[in-house]
Amino acid sequence: MTRTMLTGNAAAAWGARLAEVDYVPAFPITPQTEILETLAGWSQLGEIPARVVMMDSEHSMLAAAATAAATGVRVFTATSSQGFLYGFEMLYAIAGLRLPLVLVNVSRALAHPITLEPDHNDVLSARDTGFLQFHAETSQEVLDSILMAYRFAEHEKVLLPAIVNLDGFYLSFTREAVEVPTPEETRNFLPAFRPAYPLLSNREPVAMGAAVLDPSLYSYFKHQMHNAAENVLTIYPKIADEFAATFGRRYGIIEEFMLDDADYVIVMTNSFASMGKAEIKRLRQKGKKIGLARLRMIRPFPHEELQRVLRERKGVAVVDQNISVGKGGILFSEIAGALYPLAGRPPVLLSFIGGLGGRRFRPGEFDGMLAKMENPTESAAETARPHLLFTGEECRQVGRFFTIAREEEPSRETGIL
Amino acid sequence: MIEVRFHGRGGQGAKIASRILGRSGFLSGLYAQDFALFGAERRGAPLASFTRLGREPIGERGYVETPGLAVVMDDSLLKEAPEQVFHGVFPHTPLFVNADPDQLAARTKHLPPANYIFIDLSAIARELIASAFISAAAAAVAARSIPAIEIAALDEAVRIEIAEFGLPADIIGKNQAAARRAYAQAPIVPVSPASTAMEILETAWQAVPYLGSAQFAGPTIRHRGSAVLRETGNWRTERPEIELGRCKRCFLCYLYCPEAAMTLDSENFPHVDYDHCKGCMICFEECPTDAISRRLEA
Numbered sequence: 165m166t167r168t169m170l171t172g173n174a175a176a177a178w179g180a181r182l183a184e185v186d187y188v189p190a191f192p193i194t195p196q197t198e199i200l201e202t203l204a205g206w207s208q209l210g211e212i213p214a215r216v217v218m219m220d221s222e223h224s225m226l227a228a229a230a231t232a233a234a235t236g237v238r239v240f241t242a243t244s245s246q247g248f249l250y251g252f253e254m255l256y257a258i259a260g261l262r263l264p265l266v267l268v269n270v271s272r273a274l275a276h277p278i279t280l281e282p283d284h285n286d287v288l289s290a291r292d293t294g295f296l297q298f299h300a301e302t303s304q305e306v307l308d309s310i311l312m313a314y315r316f317a318e319h320e321k322v323l324l325p326a327i328v329n330l331d332g333f334y335l336s337f338t339r340e341a342v343e344v345p346t347p348e349e350t351r352n353f354l355p356a357f358r359p360a361y362p363l364l365s366n367r368e369p370v371a372m373g374a375a376v377l378d379p380s381l382y383s384y385f386k387h388q389m390h391n392a393a394e395n396v397l398t399i400y401p402k403i404a405d406e407f408a409a410t411f412g413r414r415y416g417i418i419e420e421f422m423l424d425d426a427d428y429v430i431v432m433t434n435s436f437a438s439m440g441k442a443e444i445k446r447l448r449q450k451g452k453k454i455g456l457a458r459l460r461m462i463r464p465f466p467h468e469e470l471q472r473v474l475r476e477r478k479g480v481a482v483v484d485q486n487i488s489v490g491k492g493g494i495l496f497s498e499i500a501g502a503l504y505p506l507a508g509r510p511p512v513l514l515s516f517i518g519g520l521g522g523r524r525f526r527p528g529e530f531d532g533m534l535a536k537m538e539n540p541t542e543s544a545a546e547t548a549r550p551h552l553l554f555t556g557e558e559c560r561q562v563g564r565f566f567t568i569a570r571e572e573e574p575s576r577e578t579g580i581l
Numbered sequence: 582m583i584e585v586r587f588h589g590r591g592g593q594g595a596k597i598a599s600r601i602l603g604r605s606g607f608l609s610g611l612y613a614q615d616f617a618l619f620g621a622e623r624r625g626a627p628l629a630s631f632t633r634l635g636r637e638p639i640g641e642r643g644y645v646e647t648p649g650l651a652v653v654m655d656d657s658l659l660k661e662a663p664e665q666v667f668h669g670v671f672p673h674t675p676l677f678v679n680a681d682p683d684q685l686a687a688r689t690k691h692l693p694p695a696n697y698i699f700i701d702l703s704a705i706a707r708e709l710i711a712s713a714f715i716s717a718a719a720a721a722v723a724a725r726s727i728p729a730i731e732i733a734a735l736d737e738a739v740r741i742e743i744a745e746f747g748l749p750a751d752i753i754g755k756n757q758a759a760a761r762r763a764y765a766q767a768p769i770v771p772v773s774p775a776s777t778a779m780e781i782l783e784t785a786w787q788a789v790p791y792l793g794s795a796q797f798a799g800p801t802i803r804h805r806g807s808a809v810l811r812e813t814g815n816w817r818t819e820r821p822e823i824e825l826g827r828c829k830r831c832f833l834c835y836l837y838c839p840e841a842a843m844t845l846d847s848e849n850f851p852h853v854d855y856d857h858c859k860g861c862m863i864c865f866e867e868c869p870t871d872a873i874s875r876r877l878e879a
Contacts, residue, residue, distance in 0.1 A: 169600070169603060169604055169607055169613065169615070276799065277800035333616075333618065333643065334616075334643050335642070337616055337617060337618075338614060338615070338616040338642060338643075339600065339613075339614065339616070340612075340613065340639070341607055341612070341613065435642055436642070438639070438640050438641070438642050439640060439641060439642060441640050442640025442641060443640075445640065524643055524644070566794075566797055568802075568804060568807070569797070569801070569802045569804055570796070570797075570803060570804065
């Protein structure tokens with residue numbers, strides 16, 4: 165093990181390197197490109213045996229990833245945002261073919277308006293595909309989650325692909341201390357892939373992805389995928405324990421931060437949870453009994469864990485860094501569904517939208533969310549709807565941009581033809 | 582936690598500077614984070630990078646809004662990118678500027694108040710590295726005011742980061758020498774911890790009303806020609822120069838210029854708009870008669 169400074173992207177590349185992946189189909193997109201550049205560099209220098217191949221698009225990249233995984237090799241790839249959507253059709257194909265590869269998504273908000281900074285509408289658009297989803301807060305967690313993701317994906321009771329998500333810029337380009345295990349240590353946790361499924365091979369031809377025009381057959385395969393995803397919930401503790409025994413770090417499905425005696429809980433995901441934790445600490449110093457629950461695994465959805473963590477709390481605020489336009493926060497709806505059957509469900513469950521396009525929290529916003537949980541004054545109809553975090557200063561800033569954008573004919577004496 | 586912000590131009594080494602400082606903190610046993618913010622920018626464009634150091638896990642990410650200390654690696658940014666350089670800078674904030682110390686009074690007279698320290702990092706780099714590469718010196722002036730960083734850690738951080746950047750051993754040694762010189766020359770200044778600065782910017786949150794604007798429902802700019810107002814000429818590290826005597830008026834430079842910075846006169850001869858040319862040198866590559874030459878900017 166060595167301890168060094170790594171960006172989220174470098175940690176992702178190290179995760180793939182230590183997983184000793186065989187094949188990496190690639191296509192560049194900001195802010196992900198660094199991952200594939202790093203792997204391509206190592207491949208060229210002969211430091212890793214993996215074959216890194218530049219494809220002509222994300223759709224081809226994911227098609228190549230699927231095909232390679234069908235031959236039984238360990239496959240890694242990475243993309244982001246628009247590229248993720250461009251290859252989207254293949255996500256259902258990979259999952260439906262039950263091919264256990266790992267895809268890193270570096271979250272970046274979707275156009276239009278175009279931006280480079282993160283939110284989670286890209287990765288959450290894949291929530292229904294059959295990919296497992298692990299969302300990381302730190303560079304260390306990116307590396308560790310990739311190793312764990314292969315274990316879950318390749319488990320014979322699962323056989324589903326996995327996404328490891330990290331935020332663009334806030335994590336992808338941010339360096340922090342990371343413990344990088346040795347290949348030997350890693351092999352103890354993640355041995356070479358021994359696929360148990362029928363392989364695509366020219367010696368023993370198979371027809372993969374056959375048509376099932378019988379609705380019951382289609383339902384059967386979809387139900388099987390769902391059951392397979394839920395199997396992750398069963399095997400999770402054992403694999404997390406093995407990971408902890410090997411590397412000394414144990415990851416829960418949900419990270420519980422200052423939750424022991426917390427009456428109020430903020431639910432978050434990904435790297436902005438670092439900022440959330442700092443705010444929780446500050447509110448604790450003011451004597452507030454508040455904590456933070458960070459959802460690390462989003463598929464399969466951890467209903468039972470959420471019920472355990474949020475039972476008997478006085479209030480829960482879900483901060484979604486995404487927006488389902490016309491509905492609200494994606495995770496809020498899912499969490500509400502998990503809590504509804506619970507006898508001791510929190511009487512106050514609020515939805516906040518924050519961090520769209522990388523918008524950072526403003527000082528006072530966590531105090532505001534806590535105040536709303538402590539004194540819920542809104543009607544049931546209002547409470548079911550999301551609160552959009554935005555400040556008066558931002559409104560004024562937008563107004564200034566509009567003033568600039570509005571003028572139809574600037575006066576110009578440029579001398580340019 | 583201490584937050585440091587570096588301002589430079591793409592290619593000048595602001596990212597490496599933030600990494601050297603981050604690595605110095607890491608090697609000194611601190612929690613360390615460094616981050617460079619650039620996306621669509623390119624060589625020569627103003628950009629910022631950041632280092633956060635603390636004795637506890639760092640609960641902040643992204644842009645440093647209110648730096649405890651800032652280093653401006655290119656003094657032209659004081660005038661060209663004031664909205665970046667002076668963002669969250671208070672009268673007490675130490676602002677190290679890579680410039681001749683003798684010019685301090687004259688050049689800061691009309692600038693926002695800050696605790697200006699002018700130090701000629703470029704002179705150090707020229708003398709000790711024989712290059713314009715000032716990452717090590719920029720990191721060193723910041724490190725000088727952070728007591729937890731030992732000079733040995735700075736020295737080692739320079740070695741690691743310059744090596745990771747792919748430069749040979751003799752250049753690494755020269756960068757270490759530049760860091761030591763800058764460290765010795767820099768004054769020790771008081772650096773505000775991050776939390777005290779935050780409260781000043783506190784704002785209440787509010788709901789976004791529906792504004793009902795059909796004009797601005799989408800991100801549409803009606804203000805035509807606004808790109809002209811953004812001068813990008815000083816992004817250049819080299820400039821194309823046209824020798825009109827060799828020009829056959831084929832228009833290839835005019836067609837290929839990605840910035841529309843090539844103009845045609847009444848006789849259809851091309852001219853470079855140096856206020857906007859970013860120095861990509863595509864015109865130089867495309868010119869079939871070698872009428873365009875490349876010159877280094879001063």
